[in-house]
Amino acid sequence: MIRLLVGAIGLSVLATTNVLAADPVEISIGYLRRVAVKPTLSLVEQPAENDGVAGARLAIEDNNTTGKFLNQHFTLEEFRLKDGDDAANAAVALADRNIAFVITDLPADALLKAADAVRDRGAVLLNAGAIDDRLREEDCRANVIHAAPTRSMLADGVAQYLVWKQWKRWMLVVGSHEEDRRFAEALRRSATRFGAKIVQERVFEDTGGARRTDSGVTLIQRQMPVFTQQAPVYDVLVAADESEVFASYLPYRTWDPRPVAGSAGLVPKSWDAAQDQWGAVQMQNRFLKLNSRRMTALDMQAWTAARMIGEAASRVNSSDRKTVLDFLKGPDFSIAAFKGQRLTLRDWNLQLRQPILLVDGRMVVSVSPQEGFLHQVSELDTLGVDRPETKCKLQ
Amino acid sequence: MWRHCLVTGIAVWLAGTLPARAFIAYVSNEKGNTVSVIDTDKWAVTKTIKVGQRPRGIEFTRDGKFVLVAVGDDDTIQVIDATTQQVVDTLPSGPDPELFVQDAAGKILYVANENDNTVTVIDLEKRTRVGDIQVGVEPEGMAISPDGKILINTSETTNMAHFIDTATRQIVANVLVDARPRFAEFKRDGSELWVSSEIGGTVSVIDPGKRTVTGKITFSIPGMRREAIQPVGIGMTRDGKTAFIALGPANRIAIVDGASHLVTKYLLVGQRVWHMAFTPDEKYLLVTNGVSNDVSMIDVVAQKVIKTIQVGELPWGITIAQP
Numbered sequence: 001m002i003r004l005l006v007g008a009i010g011l012s013v014l015a016t017t018n019v020l021a022a023d024p025v026e027i028s029i030g031y032l033r034r035v036a037v038k039p040t041l042s043l044v045e046q047p048a049e050n051d052g053v054a055g056a057r058l059a060i061e062d063n064n065t066t067g068k069f070l071n072q073h074f075t076l077e078e079f080r081l082k083d084g085d086d087a088a089n090a091a092v093a094l095a096d097r098n099i100a101f102v103i104t105d106l107p108a109d110a111l112l113k114a115a116d117a118v119r120d121r122g123a124v125l126l127n128a129g130a131i132d133d134r135l136r137e138e139d140c141r142a143n144v145i146h147a148a149p150t151r152s153m154l155a156d157g158v159a160q161y162l163v164w165k166q167w168k169r170w171m172l173v174v175g176s177h178e179e180d181r182r183f184a185e186a187l188r189r190s191a192t193r194f195g196a197k198i199v200q201e202r203v204f205e206d207t208g209g210a211r212r213t214d215s216g217v218t219l220i221q222r223q224m225p226v227f228t229q230q231a232p233v234y235d236v237l238v239a240a241d242e243s244e245v246f247a248s249y250l251p252y253r254t255w256d257p258r259p260v261a262g263s264a265g266l267v268p269k270s271w272d273a274a275q276d277q278w279g280a281v282q283m284q285n286r287f288l289k290l291n292s293r294r295m296t297a298l299d300m301q302a303w304t305a306a307r308m309i310g311e312a313a314s315r316v317n318s319s320d321r322k323t324v325l326d327f328l329k330g331p332d333f334s335i336a337a338f339k340g341q342r343l344t345l346r347d348w349n350l351q352l353r354q355p356i357l358l359v360d361g362r363m364v365v366s367v368s369p370q371e372g373f374l375h376q377v378s379e380l381d382t383l384g385v386d387r388p389e390t391k392c393k394l395q
Numbered sequence: 396m397w398r399h400c401l402v403t404g405i406a407v408w409l410a411g412t413l414p415a416r417a418f419i420a421y422v423s424n425e426k427g428n429t430v431s432v433i434d435t436d437k438w439a440v441t442k443t444i445k446v447g448q449r450p451r452g453i454e455f456t457r458d459g460k461f462v463l464v465a466v467g468d469d470d471t472i473q474v475i476d477a478t479t480q481q482v483v484d485t486l487p488s489g490p491d492p493e494l495f496v497q498d499a500a501g502k503i504l505y506v507a508n509e510n511d512n513t514v515t516v517i518d519l520e521k522r523t524r525v526g527d528i529q530v531g532v533e534p535e536g537m538a539i540s541p542d543g544k545i546l547i548n549t550s551e552t553t554n555m556a557h558f559i560d561t562a563t564r565q566i567v568a569n570v571l572v573d574a575r576p577r578f579a580e581f582k583r584d585g586s587e588l589w590v591s592s593e594i595g596g597t598v599s600v601i602d603p604g605k606r607t608v609t610g611k612i613t614f615s616i617p618g619m620r621r622e623a624i625q626p627v628g629i630g631m632t633r634d635g636k637t638a639f640i641a642l643g644p645a646n647r648i649a650i651v652d653g654a655s656h657l658v659t660k661y662l663l664v665g666q667r668v669w670h671m672a673f674t675p676d677e678k679y680l681l682v683t684n685g686v687s688n689d690v691s692m693i694d695v696v697a698q699k700v701i702k703t704i705q706v707g708e709l710p711w712g713i714t715i716a717q718p
Contacts, residue, residue, distance in 0.1 A: 283552075336575045380622075
């Protein structure tokens with residue numbers, strides 16, 4: 001750390017005398033992720049092997065295009081955890097190599113372990129993968145910045161649209177896994193906040209079984225209408241199925257002809273391959289050229305995290321971790337991420353404010369916050385847990 | 396009011412040395428893939444020209460004979476003959492051209508290519524590509540200094556105004572501005588360069604000699620959230636005393652005092668206002684309103700919106716022939 005600082009000062013002295021002759025200031029960003037294959041119901045949604053990290057790589061290229069004018073050079077140090085590997089040890093190993101900023105795509109518990117392990121070393125994690133609200137609330141950390149949206153932001157994003165559309169009577173179908181229940185909890189909170197009514201809840205039990213079978217959809221076509229019959233009058237079926245067990249089977253198969261939202265149908269996301277507004281086409285093209293595939297929400301969250309560091313380093317014209325971090329956490333920081341407005345950090349829990357896209361798999365249907373959902377500070381704070389409700393005490 | 400303006404306008408024509416013809420404005424319609432031609436005598440669209448995919452940046456050539464329009468999704472710039480009002484040729488720009496600028500003689504065209512981080516240099520007489528300059532991520536705004544020596548390009552994701560020496564075609568300075576710089580404009584006397592930052596919500600005032608930001612123009616509209624104020628197009632009167640800045644989804648034009656850099660008035664125009672052009676006599680300013688599909692006409696002296704003209708789908712750029 002001290003060596004880095006001395007190095008930076010040395011370089012800045014050089015920079016004033018002869019910009020071109022000086023070696024660029026090196027800024028290394030870590031990327032820590034668990035290698036896990038998550039089966040999805042839809043084959044087209046099966047994540048690529050480099051899901052997430054591909055976005056960070058593009059951001060490093062973007063940072064370096066800017067960096068060449070400022071004599072800054074960025075690199076990405078990827079670290080993949082296999083089953084049984086400890087996230088804390090990996091984070092410490094990165095921190096010991098003087099990497100001050102580590103982008104993480106880790107489950108909540110592993111993320112907290114890693115954050116606590118490197119706190120004394122002055123390293124900061126940028127959470128690109130975990131949407132758990134508790135990481136920004138009771139389990140918040142002063143050395144974790146969140147580029148990923150929260151579950152409650154996603155739920156509020158879709159809820160605002162359903163309410164704007166006057167689809168206020170919801171039938172909520174919840175999966176039987178823990179994360180499904182958490183998403184359902186966020187949706188219930190949204191319904192209460194925005195004036196929707198959950199007319200009935202049903203649980204879809206995961207009884208196991210393969211995602212794909214040779215017998216195909218015949219059985220599903222019979223199961224889903226039966227599962228959704230005899231419902232009270234409702235406008236929209238809202239599904240909470242982060243585990244990918246049933247939600248994608250619901251559209252077109254409900255007993256009553258009703259739209260589906262939540263984990264299938266109209267889905268809230270931080271990003272989508274179809275997003276083409278606000279200059280996003282250039283970004284999508286750059287991503288496609290670099291990775292030969294389309295950009296996912298996780299790619300975008302990782303891109304944003306790596307760009308946040310690049311943006312802060314360019315504004316302060318320094319690689320010193322404290323200088324960069326102070327700017328990141330300060331009132332002047334904002335980042336442009338092709339969402340039509342600047343994104344800023346909530347200073348009480350270091351969550352990045354961001355619009356939520358509502359996508360149907362082919363198109364971006366709408367972007368929340370919706371018209372008319374007002375807020376005294378930022379309309380983006382109508383999404384997710386707001387300052388007065390927060391349980392976070394940063395330390 | 397309207398009749399009064401018209402009468403005054405005619406009086407100026409008769410008194411001045413201007414040819415006794417109306418001004419012609421060309422408006423690019425980003426979604427419609429058309430260019431609307433507005434006759435400023437009738438204040439109405441007299442012709443709609445079909446062009447390529449996603450027309451945005453649009454400018455008359457210096458000799459007034461042609462209108463150049465960047466059709467980004469076709470990766471080219473189309474040339475419209477101003478006499479026949481038909482597309483007659485294309486220019487070899489790089490991929491996804493958006494905005495461009497000509498040198499004073501009208502011989503060299505500099506084009507910002509959003510897709511590959513370059514500025515393309517085109518010989519307008521030979522209509523050939525003669526060079527490329529590597530710049531930051533997503534080049535967009537283009538301006539040339541009044542003495543012709545410095546070309547400015549702004550890059551939207553790098554957030555810089557790049558100063559390029561037109562003789563050597565090398566970058567000689569980079570000035571960091573606020574997020575997503577989209578448009579650059581020099582004062583006619585070369586004393587200031589203004590750069591609008593769409594996401595940052597500011598206009599940076601740069602000293603072209605020192606090549607540093609010396610001031611920032613900020614905007615505040617009661618009842619309007621900060622994020623909705625997104626400055627894009629800039630128009631300055633020739634004397635440098637008054638500037639007009641389009642504020643995008645804030646649906647307003649800010650009128651800014653050229654000396655104090657303070658906003659003196661906000662004019663409500665159509666939805667999502669993008670770019671603008673003065674009539675050659677600087678009596679009127681025409682601004683494009685992307686979402687409401689129209690052009691607002693502003694009386695420059697009275698500082699009032701006096702008319703709205705319906706054009707094509709999602710109007711973006713505008714240019715008016717100089718006599």
